[in-house]
Amino acid sequence: MRLVVDLNRCQGYAQCAFLAPDVFTMHGEEALMYDPGADEARREQVMRAVAACPVQAILVDRTDAPIALERAQAHDR
């Protein structure tokens, strides 16, 4: 799964680091580092982190279809 954190919104509350520690890590006091290409096995943890974020800074895929698939579909149409 793919995700991105809007680090302008992020205020270092670190709820994500508690709920999905293999994906989100605090670096120093406030800076968040994360894995943008999180393992699919972590999806439930990541979705809990998304829900728990006080400023709703975590954006995850709403569609997993890669571009290549879209291209193939467009070509078939």
Added chain:
Amino acid sequence: MTVDGSARAFRQHGRVVVVGASLAGLRAAETLREEGFVGALTMIGDEPSEPYDRPPLSKQVLLGKVPADGTALPRRRALDAEWRLGVAATGLDLTGKRVRLADGQEVGFDRLLIATGTRARPWPRETEADLDGVFVLRTADDAARLERRLAARPRRVLVIGAGFTGSEVASACRERGLEVTVAERGPAPLVGALGGVIGAVAAELQREHGVDLRCGIMVTALEGDPAGRLKRAHLSDGTTLDVDVAVIALGAMRNTEWLAGSGLGAGPRGVACDAGCRAFDVHGIVTDDIFVAGDVARSPHPLFGYQFLSLEHWGNALAQAEVAAHNMISSGPDRRPHLWVPAFWSAQFGVNIKSVGVPPMGEELIVTQGSLAERRFAAAYGHQGRVIAAVTFDHARWIDFYREQIESAAPFPPVFANVDRRPEGLRPVGADFPDPALPTHGPTVTLSGYSPSERRVTFTPARA
């Protein structure tokens, strides 16, 4: 056909082309679909990969924690677009409404969004830039190459330029336990973006983390061995350094060459557009069908004296893309101005640095919370008696407060009752930005344009 009718017809049947398939281009495309555009959508991007996020490249990727091809942006929805990736745009025919591509093809459009962003400024001498061991950092490929080299544990890395990218590269090197020298021609790191007072804090932070920081120094030459591998750097103070990796971090250049001769008001500072993201032509007249968003756009902002701002900010790329996309499919009364307050972040040497507003407009600075010495503080910048910007080191939760101060033109020095005021916060000091006439690394925010009160634009034709 009424205006509203034409907007509705365009949503159904119009052809939109987006040039630039990175953050801004992707967000614009998503917004078009979300807002009901069902016409033809073509995405043109010069990099072969799907849109990806760049900020992790100088942090997680260089630390070896995330692969360079692992920062693809999440999809908010399916786009139903024709993707032309791996092919650069080479020209624009305004009259004929066509984009020319490097492969010789042309793509016709009814409305166009220019979102071609920036690229890293290369080392100016090509033979030296081509030495094995000389890197820039902008694309995923750049990051992959540099990370592989850092993993091989070079004896010493030289970072040329201590702006945000250069400082983040140096931070990653130190965290990997690598010796790193930073050469910065200005008086301090981050000085163009945050001024000399904050730059001095950044300098101390770097040195405390083991960076061999040399300010007021230029690199005059990079020397290779007969096999073409980087061996040595020559500095303007007469010293030489044995280095096997050099990272060129001299700022960004806007990708506007493809628009040369198109008739648009495009140049090294970006593509000029109005607050609704419509591009200006060279006569200063807004076009009807050409829109601009992201790092390549230069647009007036009413909170900052209608200065034309050219922002290399992630959040600006998103916000402006949304506004541009909305305006591309809306009639006049429904169009929106782009009013996002500039905000930026950087993580380096264990510190979360954030800024809001336009610090380079500030003449004075006051530390409002925390302490420079502790490396944990908030500081506000003042311009003509109002708060114009703020910067925080590990004080992120105050940023929204200062954004509100900026938006409401709150007075400077600030008069709010506050906690944690230290002696250094009793009075403002000069923000100590470099004289703009003196060369330094490019600022993150470029201020230009005409303001009745003080600033003038000087037009310098490109040299033949």
